[in-house]
Amino acid sequence: MNKIAKAFSGKKAFIGFVTAGDPDMETSRQIILKMAEGGCDLIEIGIPFSDPIAEGVVIQGANIRSLANGTTTDKVFELTKEISKETDVPLVYMTYLNVLFKYGYDRFLSRAVESGISGVIIPDMPFEEKHELSDVAEKYGIDVISLIAPTSDERIKMIAEDAQGFIYEVSSLGVTGVRNEIKTDLESITAAIKAVTDTPVAIGFGISTPEQAKKYSRVADGVIVGSAIVRLVEKYGKNAPEQVYKYVKEMKLAME
Numbered sequence: 001m002n003k004i005a006k007a008f009s010g011k012k013a014f015i016g017f018v019t020a021g022d023p024d025m026e027t028s029r030q031i032i033l034k035m036a037e038g039g040c041d042l043i044e045i046g047i048p049f050s051d052p053i054a055e056g057v058v059i060q061g062a063n064i065r066s067l068a069n070g071t072t073t074d075k076v077f078e079l080t081k082e083i084s085k086e087t088d089v090p091l092v093y094m095t096y097l098n099v100l101f102k103y104g105y106d107r108f109l110s111r112a113v114e115s116g117i118s119g120v121i122i123p124d125m126p127f128e129e130k131h132e133l134s135d136v137a138e139k140y141g142i143d144v145i146s147l148i149a150p151t152s153d154e155r156i157k158m159i160a161e162d163a164q165g166f167i168y169e170v171s172s173l174g175v176t177g178v179r180n181e182i183k184t185d186l187e188s189i190t191a192a193i194k195a196v197t198d199t200p201v202a203i204g205f206g207i208s209t210p211e212q213a214k215k216y217s218r219v220a221d222g223v224i225v226g227s228a229i230v231r232l233v234e235k236y237g238k239n240a241p242e243q244v245y246k247y248v249k250e251m252k253l254a255m256e
Helices: 003-008 025-038 057-068 073-084 097-103 105-114 131-140 153-161 186-194 210-219 227-254
Strands: 013-019 042-046 091-094 117-121 143-148 167-170 201-204 222-225
Touching: 003 013, 003 117, 013 025, 013 057, 013 201, 013 227, 025 042, 025 073, 025 227, 042 057, 042 073, 057 227, 073 091, 073 105, 097 105, 105 117, 105 131, 131 143, 143 153, 153 186, 167 186, 186 201, 186 210, 210 222, 210 227, 222 227
Parallel strands: 013 042, 013 222, 042 091, 091 117, 117 143, 143 167, 167 201, 201 222
Antiparallel strands: none
């Protein structure tokens, strides 16, 4: 059983996201370790990109701040290499295809596995193009995580049957961000996914409260929270690690 599978084994997984280098690399390291300590079963680490088209204003802002601080892909590799020595919680990168394409798929994935990474999430990579990356990733034992959106419809079976690690079920149309209400029929989408695969399903985009975490962890195998955590980082800066720890702990407890 690989590390991502273990994150879902016997429990509902709480998955947190944070952008590397926001507000700075050392604080990022502390935040990620506090996320693990607070109860994250898997942590998504964003490699900042200048045009993060899946992101709302909160995570866009984090990308801008991180890039302005001089964050590079190489610095993120070094960051996660340090973190992976201090926690067994599986780490995955979330970024955009141009980052990997420019770096070179083989070179990027080689560095990623050396840095303790178990998977990658690439929101702007069409399913039809997945294997140009996943065929290389397979050499390194890195899962390329698939996303299924409310508009996937007849594509659900095709995407789900080919999924690795876990499936990122997008809760709503549009970009990432805190939502007071999620109106999508996630029960039906999740059922359609589970009818064709045993790969765990985690719901993300818009979840921010303990009540939402509890509700959607009953629907799927896990929940993903990004913007709410990044908003704490924006608000508290260098003092964010403890605030993030408290928030993650509260969310995880709501799911038990």
